[in-house]
Amino acid sequence: MAKTLYDKLWDEHVVRTEDDGTALLYIDRHLVHEVTSPQAFEGLRMAGRNPWRGSSILAVPDHNVPTTDRSAGIADPVSRIQVETLDKNCEEFGLTEFDMSDVRQGIVHVIGPEQGATLPGMTVVCGDSHTSTHGAFGALAFGIGTSEVEHVLATQCLLQKKSKNMLVSVDGAVNPGITAKDIVLAIIGEIGTAGGTGYAIEFGGDAIRALSMEGRMTVCNMAIEAGARAGMVAVDATTIEYVKNRPYAPQGEILDRAIEHWQTLHSDAEASFDKVVHLDAASIKPQVTWGTSPEMVIAVDADVPDPAQESDAVKADGMRKALAYMGLEAGTPINQVAVDKVFIGSCTNSRIEDLRAAAEVAKGRKVNNSVKLAMVVPGSGLVKQQAEQEGLDKVFIDAGFEWREPGCSMCLAMNADRLEAGERCASTSNRNFEGRQGQGGRTHLVSPAMAAAAAVSGHFVDVNELMSDQ
């Protein structure tokens, strides 16, 4: 029978199935960070259990780490204890950890692929909803809660019900200047933040195939913002080229065997999906969110929508609350909205390609005087190193951006990087929820190039117009 990519990944990992269809699913790679793991390790200890397969685990602190000088450690004592707890747990159980002083440290969803710890065909879990990122490799990757983290530590398995299959096909080619972030925001705008609930989404179509691995990771990263726990892209030559020669990737004869298998990781031509959504790539413009849910998104040349035009009463009420929180009037052209801060980073957009795209816009320009802070936070120590070799740090610094150390940073403001109440931010992160970047902070999600364009202009602007004005 013809199978989807998701069917194939699922079937390969089922250890056993209950009568009601609940499966015991084997987990190949377990990524761990400091926020969602302490209670899981504590549970393991209390029950006198050990990790089932310690070599499947890669741990890294990312949410709490400072992005400024780290030589003095973490100033906030509560954050410090959480990071030290991860260090101690990894030491006690003999697990691999890239600690805060390791050049390989970074955001867990950046370092997994960067190290080759994420491979095609794997099941990958992490106590973090953006684990869907790793699906870009033709892997089944999804976020789990802390109880499930403990379950995987203790048993190397998870109890799961199979999701339904959805195909999101982005057909044709995007216009110049349109990035993976614009594509995925447009998808979420189309299907809504609950559109993928209960589904595993495969992203396909020419526009997805044309993306680099970095771009595919950006798209899969935000599958969860469409409600889908897992997003994925079929394996092709782009995938295999990216994976080869990475530290944790197989080599030699085993690599040859692996590649032979990886080449089967795509949906069969006759496979059927429970739901199929088509988007016309050419119609996608640079995207900017206006509200407090990622589905509240419009093209940069559009106006903030009017709740009075919404027929669904619950939705209209949600829009009114969002406008009030965001301090916006319906009908305002989004490109007239001024920003206070700019954040380029997060597991969505902090890879080398993202930094290059932002630097191209920043080059030879200056951060607008009206912008209080524009910061660039690379996704890992190795991304930072690479960017510095390419001179991107100088481009940013010359333009007036701050160049920081790697971590999650202002995506969720668990460290010192945050918005103050009322401040408006152009952010390359993934969530514009109320208070996400700091209580009362107002987040607009955009691509790295659009964030850089907002930084130099002081307000949202179509990056293509800005670049053609040279």
Add this chain to the structure above:
Amino acid sequence: MQAFTTHTGIVAPLDRPNVDTDAIIPKQYLKSIKRSGFGPNAFDDWRYLDEGAPDIDNATRRINPDFVLNQPPYDKSTILLARENFGCGSSREHAVWALTDFGFRAVIAPSFADIFFNNSFKNGLLPIALDASVVDKLFALVEHNSGIEFTVDLQAQTVTAGDESYAFAIDDFKKHCLLNGLDDIGLTLQHAEAIKAYEQNRQQTAPWLFPGK
């Protein structure tokens, strides 16, 4: 885990869609390395007028009188009535811990985000999905009968509200675990031999998945 059989309690209406886990428990409280004590900070940004932090005594903070859970009798509610896509966003189980620590035993909504839904079952919190039209009716019922109690019967899979009773669906396995308060790690370890056999087979057929072995 606390077992769930039947529960009767006051229903609090939280009338907004897409309530995300950042709203249920803001990031600054995720720095805790414990599972308990999150209740006073459930819905923190909506519940208080000033900003909280782990080292601030909540008793000294300014309460938002307009927020439903600050208004009697809802401050004693144990069933939360919510709108679609409840619990979306971050995988933080702290959101569930905050709800249970506040005193909630069940959440009724038209739909739930997948990760939140799973996390709930691990902590004895029952998420009940009912048709949007039924949820509309329940909101109207609560609005006209402040302090009304609903009864949830997990064995029978029903919610009784006023004169009506509504059936809800649940997986047999989840129901069994919740009714008996079972620790699913213990259950899974009963299949340790099957896991080992799977693993040994995969080491032969897909050795690249076992680096460092």
